[in-house]
Amino acid sequence: MKKDIEIPIVKDVHVAIVHEWDDQMLNKNWNAYIINNRNTIIEMAIVVSKGYNEIQKTATMRHALGTLEAKSFKKFEPLQEEIFVLNNEFFLTFFADHKLYEKKFLFRKNTINQKNLTPILLINQEGHLAQ
Secondary structure (H helix, E strand, O other), X not given: OHHHOOOOOOOOEEEEEEEEEEOOOOEEEEEEEEEEOOOOOEEEEEEEEEEEOOOOXXXXXXXXXXXXXXXXXXXXXXXXXXXXXXXXXXXXXXXXXXXXXXXXXXXXXXXXXXXXXXXEOOOOXXXXXXX
């Protein structure tokens, strides 16, 4: 029965876009991060990302991130500024507490930019958290 199916709610796990200095390239780059702000580990984390609008779409990218310890983060995708005119979607799936969790994170078009940066404490950088 449908009423017997439990769909767990994702809490304290986020996707962030961070504008950070790259020592190798000697400039600032945009990168996507997954943040596990939970008190427990998450396992077998997978992120599927894509950009789109009414006319254009990017290739679909898949990232197997494995295990993230509690209160940790992992960089998983460099981003080009040209895609910020598109909606950028990140679909996260992971296991925790013997349950399968999934959530879609969305950065709406034209919202990722320098003037909208906010502090992301766990990473100790400025960036954008997905809604």
